Amino acid sequence: MKKATHKRTYKDSVFADFFGADTSAKSNFISLYNALHGTELTLGCELHRIRLEQILYMNFYNDVSFLVDNKVIVLAEHQSTVNENMPFRFLEYVVRLYEQIQNPRDKYLRRLVKIPTPEFYVFYNGEEDFPKRKILKLSDAFMTTCVHPQLELTVEVVNINLNKADTIVHQCKPLSEYSLFVETVRKHLKLDREKGFEKAVQECINNDILREYLERKSREVMNMLLSEYDYATDIAVQREESEAIGLEKGLSQGARQTKLETARLMRLENLGISLISKITGLSEEEIADL
Template sequence: MTEANPKRTYKDSVFADLFGADKSAKSNFISLYNALHETELTLDCELRHIRLEQILYMNFYNDVSFLVDNKVIVLAEHQSTINENMPFRFLEYVARLYEQIQNPRDKYLRRLVKIPTPEFYVFYNGEEDFPKRKILKLSDAFMTAGSQPNLELTVEVVNINRNKAHTILEQCRPLSEYSLFVETVRKHLKLDRKKGFEKAVQECINNDILKEYLERKSREVMNMLLAEYDYATDIAVQREESGAIGLEKGLSQGARQKALETAAAFKRLGFDIAKIAEGTGLSEAEIANL
């Protein structure tokens, strides 16, 4: 898909590249789809990759969206912690997906117009203890609860850490190797912050973990990893500080300055102020005054 704004600074995560953008992405995604649905789709099946302006994350494409088998499948990968607000984020996301794939006139027809069935998944690979599988519901966020909510959206969170031994890792080799890759990266980063990514990539190649992919794109992968982990570290620091002494007062002066600089950059690029506030921890008023 041609990018409308050449100044955009979004980057693919390794997950999004492996399952959504790389030349092996179709094969990898079909393997994952078959593991999730117990089907046997092959490479000759009709598959449409759908990519939107990013709204799940502030500066990363961590999501993969496909139209296949009369379904809209939306996948997202989390680097460290589960965000309980993912159902709401997916709600925003899928509404825009439908705008892209459906004829805008269809909703005015008298007859019922069928739409692809949506499915939402998050693949968790962080270090915090988390169940093998969990369902997040949009209705859990409603201020008033009813027995049958008028609007619902569910997200299946799958823990792909090897110690949880989820069966999907046995059924989908690309996802299993990706999990091993993340584990290897984490191990080497703890031993060597400067050369950890490079050593992890080399170990995976030596052990036939995503070997062909990493041999083709080792430098690109390391650049993606550097950006991902820098972003994840920033978010983790902000969460830790805000949890301790409040979101507005919890940022240190240095972190606050960085948040202001980030917000100003996103504002210049035309991002929605509410989204910038959500990603940086600043108030909308502060961002409006930048």
């Protein structure tokens, strides 16, 4: 199976642009923050965007990070199966964030140095069945179960599909319209792979869905959508190849284990090592070690 390649610099997804980089991003992000926290922050609040080299996604910006209200808010979007390893990926991410926003000398001071409170959210809009909200924990990945883990990081996954959307989607107009936009893109892409993105953008403009944003930068949005589609395809191919290699390795290990068990039973019956080797294909040294 041929693997897709990417020879481009980091690119924004529509999600990262709409909530993080566009001229309307501050307003969109504050609306989303208020919906998540039940607050009433206004455009006059102090808001600092933090951008890192990619950790969550290779060659692709699909996350939004802001320092606001004494919190570090990290948002990411998933358009396919939610990755259960997101807590670990966010752990790597937040360490880099703190390195960027904190004075490196602070950690050597005797007094306690306060740091912004981190919060992590993943917005899911894939087509698989998924609950309205789900909490992913870093400790779920630990090899041994701990009642009180000494290191923990939680990620809140929020379903933004309109048919199963969490209440915050309806409380945040930019997020609600973004969800409608994604739904429209998905619909048109299934009908017309070649011109689906263009038709989806036009339908959204006609139906007043992200109209101001799409009218300003429809061409950039279509380029971002193409990049997202290429990236998602590449990840799917890599995952498929990885699973196939894992399956092949598992089958090979299983076959070898069967041979070893067969040889062990033959030795219990006092059959000769040379004969067992011919029957099982194992070396005489391997059989002698049983």
